[in-house]
Structure formats: structure tokens, C-alpha cells
Amino acid sequence: MTDSQNLLAEQRRALILDEVRRRGGVRVNELTRRLNVSDMTVRRDLDALARQGVLEKVHGGAVPVVEASTHEPGFEAKSGLELAAKEEIARAAAAMVVPGSAIALSGGTTTYAMAHHLVDVPELTVVTNSTRVADVFHAAQRAGVAGGGRSGAAMVVLTGGVRTPSDSLVGPVADQAIRSLHFDVLFLGVHGISAEAGLSTPNLGEAETNRRFIQSARRVVVIADHTKWGTVGLSSFATLDQVDTLVTDAGLSSRAREEMAELLPDLVVAGELEELPPPGDT
Incomplete structure (x- = not known):
């Protein structure tokens, strides 16, 4: 993957995460229309964000990770x-x-x-x-x-x-x-x-x-x-x-x-x- 492709992926994922946090959840079909990318691309982005622990994948979309306000990672x-x-x-x-x-x-x-x-x-x-x-x-x-x-x-x-x-x-x-x-x-x-x-x-x-x-x-x-x-x-x-x-x-x-x-x-x-x-x- 080229540097420009990496940058585009990071920008897409930042937008996805912002939508998830702002709206409390998003659906894959909504993201494909908004970002003008394929269903597979959106699902890869959601997989990457889920691995980072910043959202949780659910059937057909994603929701924010709900952590206790007292949770402190090491x-x-x-x-x-x-x-x-x-x-x-x-x-x-x-x-x-x-x-x-x-x-x-x-x-x-x-x-x-x-x-x-x-x-x-x-x-x-x-x-x-x-x-x-x-x-x-x-x-x-x-x-x-x-x-x-x-x-x-x-x-x-x-x-x-x-x-x-x-x-x-x-x-x-x-x-x-x-x-x-x-x-x-x-x-x-x-x-x-x-x-x-x-x-x-x-x-x-x-x-x-x-x-x-x-x-x-x-x-x-x-x-x-x-x-x-x-x-x-x-x-x-x-x-x-x-x-x-x-x-x-x-x-x-x-x-x-x-x-x-x-x-x-x-x-x-x-x-x-x-x-x-x-x-x-x-």
C-alpha cells in the first residue's frame, strides 16, 4: 500500500470513528454511500478500528466501545x-x-x-x-x-x-x-x-x-x-x-x-x- 493510500485509509477511519462517537453507531451501508467506497473497504476499516479497541463491530455496522469512566489502561x-x-x-x-x-x-x-x-x-x-x-x-x-x-x-x-x-x-x-x-x-x-x-x-x-x-x-x-x-x-x-x-x-x-x-x-x-x-x- 502506498503512502497516499495509507493516508486515505487513515482519513476514512477518522471520519468513521467521528461518526460512531457522534451518533452512537453507524451502519455499513450508510458509510459506503457517504464515503463512496465499497462494502469490503468499509468492513476492513471497521476491522482495523476494532483491533485498535476504539469501536465495537456489531451486525451490519459498529458502535462505540463503552468503557467505565474509571477504566485506566496500563x-x-x-x-x-x-x-x-x-x-x-x-x-x-x-x-x-x-x-x-x-x-x-x-x-x-x-x-x-x-x-x-x-x-x-x-x-x-x-x-x-x-x-x-x-x-x-x-x-x-x-x-x-x-x-x-x-x-x-x-x-x-x-x-x-x-x-x-x-x-x-x-x-x-x-x-x-x-x-x-x-x-x-x-x-x-x-x-x-x-x-x-x-x-x-x-x-x-x-x-x-x-x-x-x-x-x-x-x-x-x-x-x-x-x-x-x-x-x-x-x-x-x-x-x-x-x-x-x-x-x-x-x-x-x-x-x-x-x-x-x-x-x-x-x-x-x-x-x-x-x-x-x-x-x-x-
Whole structure:
């Protein structure tokens, strides 16, 4: 399959998923008419989306996957989802980081992907509550020492706390550490984002720790792939007017883009801009 065919398939599947979530279900014959493709193509798309766990196939169509608002997938379960989208988002977000700045990275698989693009940014101070993110910088520094040293390597501050299924550290210890710090930019991964619920998570401890992160940041950049739009976890921890920038991927439907553009000061679709200026540049 060519790159253009892959892109068309991703766009079709994003539209299908958007319809399923918006309407609560779709039928195959409706999708074939709307997308002007064959019955077999639609069924392949539904199979692919079902394998990703984002919808459930039923006789003649598909419905949303109904998960409890308290359901929290583990890091390994999430790490295999939307890999291409997360990589695009990670590169775009990393391009926004200014050398010598103090940044915070929350837990999550997208911030983990982003950390790999930051190991060579000089003189960074990185505060994180993600053991996975901290390990990325630690491994890079250890490799640099073995290879003759890394000048300007990042200083990494890992908060303490109680470990979640996503390998994030949360709770009073993490909250107290974050409360005393101040960041130029927070890069925040999220479980869900919606117009009504804002940013949300199924983990109550993580919700409070994320609130602390937001309070300590001069600028808040949410990094979230298109599947997070419309997802709502147990606890909301921020409204959309607390977000300065959302970096997402090209899988986001046009309808969702229009809605986000109305609600957010800055929407960046990774892969659709040649170059992203650092925060504060004009």
C-alpha cells in the first residue's frame, strides 16, 4: 500500500470513528454511500478500528466501545496505539522547546515519545512525574558518558509519589514537589479531551497532580492524538480555556477541528506545518 493510500485509509477511519462517537453507531451501508467506497473497504476499516479497541463491530455496522469512566489502561497497553500519530505529535511539540528553558512533561505514551526528541536539546531542565520519561533522559546521559560525555545534558527532576498503571507518580508527595516549582512550558498528555468535560482522567490522584502541573506552568501545551477527542474520564482537572496550545495529528476530523479551533487559542495539527516556532516567537 502506498503512502497516499495509507493516508486515505487513515482519513476514512477518522471520519468513521467521528461518526460512531457522534451518533452512537453507524451502519455499513450508510458509510459506503457517504464515503463512496465499497462494502469490503468499509468492513476492513471497521476491522482495523476494532483491533485498535476504539469501536465495537456489531451486525451490519459498529458502535462505540463503552468503557467505565474509571477504566485506566496500563502503559504497555497504550504504547502500541496510534504510533505514527504520536510520533508526529512528539516531533512537532519538541520543535517548540527552547534550549535552556525549564519544562515539565507529564506521564503518558505521547510525552514518552516526545522525550526521545529532547535528549539533544541543550541546557534543559525537565520536571516529570513519569518514570518512563525520566528513564529516556537517564539512558541518553549514560550513553553519553560511555561515549565521552554529553555537554549541556538535561537536568531531570523526577517527582516522588504513588505509581499509577501508566507509570506516572501522583499523590501528595508529587503534588508538594510540583507546587514549589515553576516551568516555562508544561507538555501535558491526557486521557480524554472534550468541549464539555475539558481535560479528564480516570485516576483521581493523577487529576490532582495534573492540576498542580497546570498551576505551576506559564504555558500549557496539551499533546493528544485524535482518538482522545470526545473521551471523558472520571475526573476533570482543567477546562479548555486553561490550555494555550493543543498539538494533535492529521487524523482529527474536520468537524472536530472546527470545534477545537473555536474553543482553543492555538491548534497545531502535526505534519501539516513545515516548521513550528518556539513559544513567544512571532
